[in-house]
Amino acid sequence: MTVLEKDKKYLIQCYTTDDLVFTNGKGMYLYDDKGKKYLDFSGQFSACTLGHGNEEMAEALKAQIEKIVSVTSCFATEERAALAEKMIEISPEGLEQVMFGCTGSDANEFALKLAKYYRRGGRIISFRRGFHGSTAGAAAATGKSEMIQENSGISELLPRGFVHSAPPYCYHCDFGKEPGSCGMQCLKYLEQTMLHEGGDRIAAVISEPIFAAGGVIVPPKGFWQGVRELCDKYGALLIFDEVVTGIGQTGSMFACQYEGVTPDILVTGKGLTGGYVPGSAVLCRREIGEEMGKISLHGHTHSCYPLTCRSALKNLEIIERDGLVENSRTTGEYLHEKLVALKEKYEVIQDVRGRGLLQGIEIEGNKSADKFDLGQRLYEKILENGLITELESRRNLENVVLVMHPALITTKENVDEAVEIIDNSLKDCLK
Ligand SMILES: Cc1ncc(COP(=O)(O)O)c(C=O)c1O
Known part of the structure; x- marks a missing residue:
């Protein structure tokens, strides 16, 4: 049996969508079992901050495996203490304690527990189109219809007490308004939601500062300041889920630092360990x-493992030493400009959004193609032409967005290559 045949026969296929087998990776590239090279602009769900096959990371992990790997959260280790100190140093002022986890989902569960316990209960408010993970609480906070929300059998797993407010999605405004003259209806709606759901009994508002999986939704200027003020007014905690936006992806260490808004609780994952070991x-x-x-x-067997802490420490050391957050900002701006230039060329690109190396392009249909079919064909053509991106496209959510969050080591040459592939793929698809 081939790898794919075995995979399809034995693995529950609830995620696999592309018939590709990757065998190795180096820097910005992944290679398949036929030796074909792919430029990775998905950063593997944005986890891969340092790119693939980083030798310094490999050496650090090897040394750590030889020193000590398995220590549960019941005991302190040098690695855990060092990472805790480092996390406080890189985080916005006012955040002074940390707990580690294994995935973004379990970290969000802990954030929700923290809020509920500190506030002695109360509703959790999140936003439609936001994504927070696949475990029960994180999935209940998720405002994007996924399998668990849509299937009446498994949706019983979702806990109650979660309410979704209108997203700050200017391109698809829920109120049919235009940015600039909208009077920030989404913020007013949030206040109404808070009032109707308990006022000063709300436990927390949770959101991504930029909604990544929902289609790279960048809220308008002043929105987060407004949300912070509402949380303060009603005593609710503000939780920022920076599982995607954190660790430099948007050109600042955390996206909330760019906004100048400090949450009460901040969650990070994915890129924390450079994707080499799970950690949050x-x-x-x-x-x-x-x-x-x-x-x-609260605690997970593996959540404070010295190996996890070492990979995060090494990742942060390299990011700081090599100025990779700054690179994300400048190379991200370059990527944004080039995508905007593509928008001028193709009417099917209706919006380009993002910050730093988190960028998305919103696709619309034309006379000959429905946007969902076009989005799918474009994604597949781009992949066939050697570029890995992500496609956010669901008919019931009415948007089609090509999402990119490449590694922080992305160069302008990588951007040129990626945009040329998108350009050629668009040409092919629109023939
Ligand atoms: C914003 C956000 N939060 C949480 C998660 C869940 O993280 P994980 O897949 O590590 O559980 C994701 C995953 O895509 C995410 O995008």
């Missing part, structure tokens, strides 16, 4: 962490 982290204000510290109800 939840940061919070000291009084929230200390309150939680009084009880013992």
Whole structure:
């Protein structure tokens, strides 16, 4: 049997969508089993900050495996203490305690627990089109219809007490308004939602600062400031899910630092360890962490493993030493400009959004093609032409967005190559 045949026979196929077998990777490229080279602009769901096959990381992990790997969260280790200190150093002022996790989903679960415990209950408000993970609480906060929300059998797993407000999605405004003259209806709606769902009894508002999986939705200027003020007004905690936007992806270490808005709880994952070992982290204000510290109800076997901490420490060391956050900002601006130039050329590109190396292009249909079919064909053609991106496209959500979040090591030459592939693929698809 071939690798694909075995995979299809034995693996539950709830995620696999492309018939590709990757065998190795180096820097910005992945190679398939036929030796074909792919430029990776998905960063493998944005986890891969340093690109593939980073030798310094490999050496650090080898040394760590030889030193010590398995220590549960019941014990302190040098690696855990060093990473905790580092996390506080790189985070917005005011976030002074941290807890580690294994995935973005479990880190979000912990953030929700922290908020519920600190606030002694209350509703959780999130936004439609936001994504927070696949475990129960994180999936309940998710405002994007996924399998668990759509299937009446498994949706029973979703806990109650989660409410979704209108997203700050100017291109697809839920209120049919235009940016600039809208009076920020989405913010007013959030306040109404908070009032109707308990007012000062709300536990928290959770959101990504830029909605990545929802289609790279960049909220208008002032939106987060407004949300912060509403949270303060009603005593709700503000949780930023920076599982995608964190660790430099948007050109600042955390996207909220660009916004100048500090949450009460900040969640990060994916790129924290450069994608080499699973790992995530939840940061919070000291009084929230200390309150939680009084009880013992959270932890995962692997969550504070020295190996996880070492990979995060090495990742952050390389990112800082090589100025990769700054690179994400400048190369991201270059990518944005080139995508805007493509928009001028092709009417099917209706919007280009993003910050740093998190960018998305919103696709519309034309006389001869429905946007969903066109989006799918374009994604496949781009992949066939050697570029890995992600496609966010669901008919019930009415948008088609090609999403990119390449590694922080992306160069302008990589951008030129990627945009040329998109350009050629568009030409092919629109023939
Ligand atoms: C914003 C956001 N939060 C949380 C998660 C869940 O992270 P994980 O897949 O590591 O559980 C994701 C995953 O895509 C995400 O995009």
